[in-house]
Structure formats: C-alpha cells, structure tokens
Amino acid sequence: MKKLLIVDDAAFMRVSIRNMLQNQDIEIVGEAANGLIAVSMYKELRPDVVTMDITMPEMSGIEALKLIKAFDPQAKVIMVSSMGQEGMVKQAIISGAKTFIVKPFKEELLHKTISKVLGV
C-alpha cells in the first residue's frame, strides 16, 4: 500500500483529508502540523506522497518542500493551496512540487490527484 504524509497546521484539514481517503487504498503514515515536523517525518517515514499546506507556523510549506526535495529529489509533493496564493503556488512548482490542489476541494478530486501523482 502506498504511504501518505499529511501536512497541515489545521487539525480540521488533516482530519478532512484523512476522512476523504478512508476507503482508499492508501495508508496515512503520519500527520505533521508544520513544515519543520513535516521534513523530519518525511526523512523518517519516507512516504510515497505528501499533501502539503502552504501557510503554516514555524516553517511554511514552500520551505518544507524545498528541504524535502533537497533530501529526496524524487519526492512527490502535492501542495494544498487556496485562492489568493498564486504567487506561492508558482514558487512551489519551481521548487519541484508535483502538482497542487485548490481549497475547497471535493473527495473525488483528491483521489484523482493522489492516484495521478502516484502514477496508478
């Protein structure tokens, strides 16, 4: 089973994503509440895919993405963004984010995004 790491400072979003993936063939190996934790969890857990919030305390999603990509150039990171963050999404793409998903999103879109990123 493929492994997923959820990164978001809002517990609500983490649980939302977890719920949406309940009946999917994917294992959520961890949840991180900021970029710093995300990077160390990535190194430890080596997930196949990461959903990464952008605006977070301690370390933003962009910074975390850069560090994860520096550690593992093959890392598959999906940015979780929302309207008004175009500039940051662009930075994320340049820094190697696989793709991004725009809040609010529906269950189906998340499934599709993850399976495409995983190349299933």
Added chain:
Amino acid sequence: MTDQYHNEPMLELFIFESMQLIEQMEQLIIANEKFESYDSDAINEIFRIMHTIKGSSAMMLFNNVSTLAHSMEDVFFVLREDKPQNIDSSQLSDLVLEGIDFIKVEIAKIRNGDEAEGDAAALIESLRVFHATIKAQNYTVRDQEMKDTATSQGYSAPKKQQYYISKVRTEPQSYSSSFQATLYFEEDCGMENLRAFGVVNDLGDLVKEYYHIPADLDHEDSAVVIQEQGFTLFLKTDRSLEEIHRTLSQTIYLKDLQLTQVKNCEPFEDLHEERKILLNDSAKIFASSSGERITIDQKESYSSASQQSIISVSVAKLDQLMDLVGEMVIAEAMVTQNPDLKGLELNNFEKAARQLRKITSELQDTVMSVRMVPLTGTFQKMNRTVRDMCKKLNKDVRLELIGQETEVDKNIIEHISDPLMHLIRNSIDHGIEMPSDREMKGKPRWGTITLEAKNAGGDVLIIIRDDGGGFNKAKIMSKAREKGLLQVPEDEITDKEIYNLVFLPGFSTNETVTEFSGRGVGMDVVVKNIEAVGGAITADSVPGKGTTLSLKIPLTLAIIDGMNIKVGDSRYTIPTTAIKESFRPKTTDIIVDPDDNEMIMVRGQCFPILRLHERYHVNTLVNNFADGIIIMVEQDDQTLCIFADELIGQQQVVVKSLPAYIKHTKKVTGLAGCTLLGDGSISLILDIAGLFTVKKTG
C-alpha cells in the same frame, strides 16, 4: 453542505478549532493594540489564522465566513508583505474585532444547528476600503524607494521576479523540429494558469525556445482563457515528437492534448511581438536551501518530539465517563458493603475489596482531573470586555490577571464566564471614575481592575478588585428602603450587610441604564448564575478606594465528600466541607426561647437547632435530644445545628439532580440533589445554604 461533511465530528472539529483560533487572534489584537502598532509576529500569526479559517470554512461550505476571512487575510497580507507605515491601528483593530465577532456569531449559529446566513457585506466593504488605503499609501512609498535605489545603485527593485523578458533574437539555430501543443485541463482543477506554468516548468531543458498563448500566466484572467480555449504552446526542440508527447501527457489533470509538428519557425515569425519565457529561478532556489538546513536540523530535534501529545475530546464524552465512574463508585460500595456479607469472615474478599476501592478512587481522581481546565481562557476573554468598555465610555482601565492557571471543572467554567463579564462591566461602568475625576482625587489616570483566582480548600476563590470610587452606602440604603429590601433594623445593619444588598433581586444603583451594565437585569442574575453552580458572592468596599467582589466557586459539582446521616427510615447526606463538628447533646445545654425556638449552648455560644424529622415530616422514634446526634454546619458565616437520629458514615457520593417531576410538583427547599448509597438506598443531599433560609422563614 455536501454529504461528505454531514458527519458531526468534522463539524465539531471545525467549530472547536475555529473558536480556538479566533480567541487566540482576539488576544493578539488586544495585546498589540496597547502598543498602537502590530509587530510582525502578530501580523504573521493573524494572517495564518485567517488563512486557516478561510480554508476550513470553505471546505465546510460556510461561504460567508470564508469570504470575510479572506478579506481580513488580504489586509494582513499587505501588512505582512509591504509593511506599510502610518496605518490606523485603532481602526484596524476595530475592523478585525468586528470580523471576529461576526465569525463568532456564525459559529454559534452553526453549533446550534442553525443556518449560518449572516451577511458581512458591509464589513467586507470596509475591509476592502482599508485594504485599498494601505495599499495605495504603500505604493507611493515604494515608488519613491524604487526610484531611489534605481538611481543610486543602478538596478531596479529586487523582489519582482521577472519571468518574462522581451524576445531576444538568438543566433539562428536549426533545431530539428518545432511543435505546437494545445493542452486542455480538467474542469474544477483550479488555477489553470499555474497548471500551465507547471507544464512549461516540467519541460525544462527539453526545449530550447518556446512561447505560449496566453502569454501572461501571472494574470488571473489567463486561468479563464486556458479553461475555455486551452493552453497553446509553441516550442522548438531537438527532441522527438514522442518524447515531447510523453512529457506533456504526464501532466496531472490533463484532459486533452493535441501535439502537432509545425514548420520551422513559422509561428515564431508570426508572433515576433510575443515574449519568451526564461526560467532560471529553480536553480537559484535549490542553491539557497542547503544553507538553511543547518538551523533547521537543530530545530527538528525538539519539534518532532512534541507531536501528538495532546488530543481533544468532546465534553459530552467526558460527562459520560464521569457518570460511569460515578456509577462504578456506587457499584463498588454496593458490592463491598453488601448486607449479605454482614457477619462473615472473608479475609481474601476484604483484601480484594480494598484493592478495588483503591483503584476506583484513583480512577475517579483521574477522571476528575481530566475535566479540570485552567481559568486562563475565561480570564483572557475579559481583556476584550475591558477594551470595548473603555472605548465606549472613554475610560482608561488596565486589567491585571492573577492566578489564571487555577483549575476548575469544565462545567463550572461555562457557568461563571457570563457573571464575571457582567461584574467587570459593572466595575468599569459604576466603579472606575473618568480619568479627569481620578486625577482630581490624586489617583492615576488609569483605573486598575485585578482579577485573581486561587484555591481555598474545596473551593476556588475569584476576586475582582477595582480602585474606583467604591460603593455609595447612602445611595444603597435609600434605594433599599425605597424597594423595601431591608430585613434588618437600620441601626443594626453593618457595612458589609449594606454592600451585599446590591445582590438582592431588583436592585440596581445606577438610575440611568447604560448600554453595558444595566440591561434591566442586575446583580441578582449574576448571583443566580453563581448559586446555580453552588457558589456564593460577597462584596466589600472602601469609599473612594474601590470595591472587592469575591466569588466562591466549588471545584466540581459531580462528586462531593459527604457525611451520611439517618432520620427515621430516611437517609440524608451533608457535604463534609460544611460540617464543623458533631456531638451528642446534653439536655442541659438546650435552651428554648419564648417563641418555642430551640437552641443549644456550645462553649458559651448559642446556635439554633433544626430538627430534620420535623422539617421533612419524617416519622422517627428519636425525639429526645439525648438519644440523637447534633451536626453543626456552617455556611457563609452562619451556623446551624442539625438534629438527626444517627451518623452512618462518611463517603464520596455522586451528585444526581432531583428528578424533574419532584422539582416541579413539590418545591422542596434545602435539598441539593440525591445520591445512591452503597446498600442501594437513596439519600437526599442537603443544601446547607437552603436550610438557613428555611430556618429563617419557617
């Protein structure tokens, strides 16, 4: 709401998290307002909070909340990025606090299962205007700066990432082929312009020269164009069509891809005016990341350790757990004190029972401690009350908080928040004088209100102290006379008794009803709320110096330490905190006054006696004082001697409220509730404060 969010836990989590964030933000704003400017940490934090709320509420489809949060986020975005000077921080605080209030109301509606249909259009408009003002102000500043740097250093302002440069005529090179690709993205994928940007980025080194329609991917409008007409890309490359096709078809959200080979240069010639993209930022960003690693690695060690140490649990579940533990305490007593065991020698059973009792009591303590929450949140909320009041009344008041970490049962905290707010409003409205008056009296211009909490045995004391004008004794007395509230002869009344008259129903000293403290409901409502949780309130005041209000609140309501007593066939429980002593009376100590009131002399002092069997009409064989027992109880400096048949024993009991049908059909006074005893019989818990009023009127 879509179906997927219909489930309750998500909604609860949304409410819980949003409220927490909102309150955190409120504190930030109030703390920063004092300095009349916002520091960058606060701006960052508020920006992030609004961003989170925008996202979560959009997911839950609470669009009004989301839109409002978005416009607040926009304002703080400008504050964060452009750092404008000379912002009207007081206006900003007002706007943001108004926004917080709106969101609070909406969340309250959501919590009550109502439709969150509030309209924040006016507020959003004000925020928009504010946003435009700070933005405009900043542009003029930045323009100036740009000119300065341009002239002095010879290059344009940094920060503006230039992805597009004018098309440069490169050396005519013969690439093997040129392609035209048109990509269509799936609907609802959002930000199509950036998806297109991603496509170009992915191509990277594969292509030598390219341009695309629409050319400007930074503009939001381009998203719509791409959505409708697709994204068209012309590229020159030495790679094969298959290779390009493979790369492009890996694009996520790709719905349709048309890739055709075109004649060399043809489209490029046609579109000379178009611009070319040069991408070289990625390398730069990667290079910078290695430097940051070092500091980050250091931080990792502690932050990864702190994860997952706290979970949130709904109060309803805790209540249920508490109830179950209560039942278990009773069940444990029912087993270990079972009448069937009487007279039996059961050594092993005794040992096991002792063990069981120990664990049950530990379990009970633990569950109790889980329910305990610090008063911090409740106290912090008062900052806002003080701020709003000061602003409206033009007074200057500082709030000092002491002992916020004191813990109280969650249920009780919910009950004291409103009374506290009411009392503080009263203090500011009636107590603290106007700054000019204070100066004339030789006091500092600002008033001080101290809110202090501390433990006192089984109770928590909350003290509200102000350095205002104090109570006006004469005014209270005349008002009390006018309303007929005086029960004590006027020449015997003590100062303390006068001050405590203000808590009587229908009393309010200020004739003019102000917006805040006098809404027709007065202190008596506060008193009622506090008494509802078994608390008490007293007042003391020094004219010209200020007033002190003390609230005594029990730590918890669910379990009390009780002394069980027997009267006839009935059982009663007295909270042990109220018991001073119990003794077998001597007939010689009993005094009967001319009104047939019985009293007892203890160590030279006289105390009234209450015969429980008479009070509750219970048949008993014990009528002589010498055959029964006296329990001396004290509450609020009043002492009473209760006469009962015998003491059964001390036990922790779980308080259950009296069944509704008993409460409604018979107005029984002096009873706080009931409980189950170990032998399965029911015991009535006496409300000592209630017994005093019974004694007085009866």
